[in-house]
Amino acid sequence: MSTQEIVSEVRIAGRPLAVADNVQLLMRNENLACVPIHHGGKPRVLYIITRAEHGGAQSHVLSLACGMREDFEVAVATGEEGFLTKGCRDQAIPVHILPHLQREVSPLADVRAFCELRRLIRQFQPDLIHAHTSKSGFLGRLASYVLGVPSIYTIHSWLFGTAALSRWWGVLGAPCERIASSWCQRLITVSEEGARVVLQHRTAPASKVVTIHNGIPDCSERANLNSGRPPVITMVARFTPVKEYEVLLRAFAALHLGPRLRLVGDGPLRESCEALARELGIYERVEFLGNRDDVPSLLASSDIFVLASKFEMLPISALEAMRAGLPVIASEVGGVRETVVHGETGLLVPSGSVPALAQALTRLTRDSDLRLRFGRAGRRRFVERFLYERQEEHTRSVYRDVLLECGRVMAEPARSTRAA
DSSP, X not given: OOHHHHHHHOOOSSSSOGGGGGHHHXXXXXXXXXXXSOOSSSOEEEEEESOOSSSHHHHHHHHHXXXXXXXXXXXXXXXXXXXXXXXXXXXXXXXXXXXTOOSSOOHHHXXXXXXXXXXHHHHHOOSEEEEESHHHHHHHHHHHHHHTOXXXXXXXXXXXXXXXXXXXXXXXXXXXXXXXXXXXXXXXXXXXXHXXXXXXXXXXXXXXXXXXXXXXXXXXXXXXXXXXXXXXXXXXXXXXXXXXXXXXXXXXXXXXXXXXXXXXXXXXTHHHHXXXXXXXXXXXXXXXXXXXXXXHHHHHTOSEEEEOBSOOSSOHHHHHHHHTTOOEXXXXXXXXXXXXXXXXXXXXXOTTOHHHHHHHHHHHHHOHHHHHHHHHHHHHHHHHHOXXXXXXXXXXHHHHHHHHHTTOOOOOOHHHHHHO
């Protein structure tokens, strides 16, 4: 089916892509036998994600692709070059660039991205597709359904009514997600709060929804909270409207002199935040470090981690801080409550409140014993609940279940034999 023929079937009728109304027509034009059930060797998994930028979802995909190679033949598809593609190539994981796969809603580009994705699926012949983030999640599930390949979709951010969404997706995301959920076998949320929201909005039936908490590998770098120096406060996040950097800067400006603030990340709001720091007279005490590859080392040389945010599903940056043994101050939103325990591993504050964040920062910068107690408890909680191996094993179990349900038999993995 040509691009022109597909375009003729796309109508802008209250939705950015009305492809859902034409799935049956597309299926009649596809050879559903193009993807074989058995091709020998390991089952094949294709990961699809829209952006390759340095972010939590991209780190999640990279970790999965690396960890699943023992039992699966994996490949990654994305719309651009970046952190993820470099990480994949460093690990000898095949990468495929889909030039028209982009975050913004654009009917013509989205149809072309669908065609690129369909060609890739027919070429790679995966046994399972695992899609991530909203645009690739929608197109990936549609392509998998049309081609008769089972699929899984992981939700990394809120689907409904948040400033993180584009204007189109904010209005049309809910109905599109309800349609797309019928095209996949499982919908994974990275927090229990995410699963609650999905079921509340009736996005997918409970039988399809699985919660698998984010996890990250352990590392040896630990924070030294007995250094005796003025406290260093660090936040790791992109400069986007979802992250409340302005709130953090205003709260930091209310602190006594001494503590320093490190901001790790980049994004469209960085310049305006730098201007605000100058306006508040704190620019000399704030380091704008941009994107960094040495985040574990930066956290190990910090004393407090802060995450000021409007929305979070389950932030990997908070897990990295807990891994390093840092106390965490975070906005009490979404899945943050499932990571940070208020008064035990850190402090939770209302989103958007400068006074509350300033009070929490003041309390921890002035009390080194409390920092040490929170940091140790956070480290224990990380080891008990958020090690990557747990996430990987739970995800592997979902893969096995879906492959078995769809008749794509998967033998017991070799790792089980080794463990025995």
